[in-house]
Amino acid sequence: MDIIETRKHWYAYIYDQELTETDDIDFLLDIIGKEPKNILEACCRTGRILVPIAKAGHKVTGFEIDEYVVARISKKVIGMDNVKYFQLDALVNNWGYNYDVVVLAGNVMMNIETDGDYEYAQKIFIKRASDALKSGGHIYLDFDLHNSPENIFGEPIIEERVVFEGYDDKGIYGKYIICKGGSYDIATQMAYGKRKIELLLQNGEKDVYEYNSNKRIPKLIEVKEWLKANNFEIEQEYGNRDKEPISTKTHRATIYAKNMNYKVRDVFRLTF
Numbered sequence: 001m002d003i004i005e006t007r008k009h010w011y012a013y014i015y016d017q018e019l020t021e022t023d024d025i026d027f028l029l030d031i032i033g034k035e036p037k038n039i040l041e042a043c044c045r046t047g048r049i050l051v052p053i054a055k056a057g058h059k060v061t062g063f064e065i066d067e068y069v070v071a072r073i074s075k076k077v078i079g080m081d082n083v084k085y086f087q088l089d090a091l092v093n094n095w096g097y098n099y100d101v102v103v104l105a106g107n108v109m110m111n112i113e114t115d116g117d118y119e120y121a122q123k124i125f126i127k128r129a130s131d132a133l134k135s136g137g138h139i140y141l142d143f144d145l146h147n148s149p150e151n152i153f154g155e156p157i158i159e160e161r162v163v164f165e166g167y168d169d170k171g172i173y174g175k176y177i178i179c180k181g182g183s184y185d186i187a188t189q190m191a192y193g194k195r196k197i198e199l200l201l202q203n204g205e206k207d208v209y210e211y212n213s214n215k216r217i218p219k220l221i222e223v224k225e226w227l228k229a230n231n232f233e234i235e236q237e238y239g240n241r242d243k244e245p246i247s248t249k250t251h252r253a254t255i256y257a258k259n260m261n262y263k264v265r266d267v268f269r270l271t272f
C-alpha cells in the first residue's frame with residue numbers, strides 16, 4: 001500500500017469510528033415515515049445514516065466519491081438485501097431514477113468537493129436530486145444554518161485543532177487536524193481553510209499531508225430558490241430536532257419538499 005492509500009485507509013477507518021451521532025437519523029426517519037420507501041442517499045460516506053434507514057425497513061441506495069470511505073459499509077450490511085452502495089462522482093454522473101426520497105443530510109450541501117464553481121455545484125445537487133425522484137417524490141435536506149457566517153468563519157483560527165485521532169486496523173496512528181488561519185468572503189460566501197493529516201508510520205517515519213478545505217456556506221433563501229426552480233414544494237421545515245420553526249435562534253435547516261414535476265418515464269415504467 002503506497003502512502004496515498006495509507007492516508008485514505010486511515011482516514012476512512014478513523015472517520016467511521018468517530019462519527020456516531022444518531023439524533024439526526026431518528027429525526028430523518030420520523031419525517032419520512034414508516035411506510036417502506038425507495039430511498040437514495042447522496043454522499044453517504046461510511047453508511048452512518050444509510051444503514052439505519054435500511055434497518056428501519058426501507059430500500060436504500062447510497063453513493064460516495066471516496067472508494068475507501070464507502071467500502072466501510074460492506075461489513076455493516078451483511079445479510080441485508082435492501083441495501084446498495086457504490087462509488088460515484090455526484091457532480092459528473094446521474095444519480096439514477098424513480099426514487100421516493102433523495103436524502104441530502106449531514107451538511108452535504110456545505111461540504112461539496114469541487115475544483116469549479118461552488119455555487120453551481122450546490123445548484124447541481126438540487127437538480128440531480130430532482131432528476132432522481134419519481135413524480136411526487138421528496139427531497140430531504142438537512143444542514144447547519146449560519147445566520148452570520150462572517151462571525152464564525154471570518155476570524156482566523158489561532159491554534160490547530162485535532163478533530164479526531166487514533167490507530168487504524170493496520171496499526172497506523174494519525175491525527176486529522178484543522179489548521180491555523182482561514183478566512184471568509186462575504187461576497188462569494190466562501191470559507192477558506194486548510195486541513196491536515198499527520199501519520200506515524202510503522203517504520204517510524206512521519207507523513208504530513210496538508211490540503212485546502214474550502215466550503216461555500218449556503219443561505220436559506222437561496223436554497224429555497226433552488227428548490228423552487230426545480231419545481232419542489234416545501235411541505236415541512238424545521239430549525240432544530242424539536243421541530244421548532246427556523247429562526248435567528250435556531251441553527252439548523254431541515255426541509256422536506258415534494259417534487260411536483262410530471263415525469264413521463266414514471267408512466268412508461270408503470271405501463272410497460
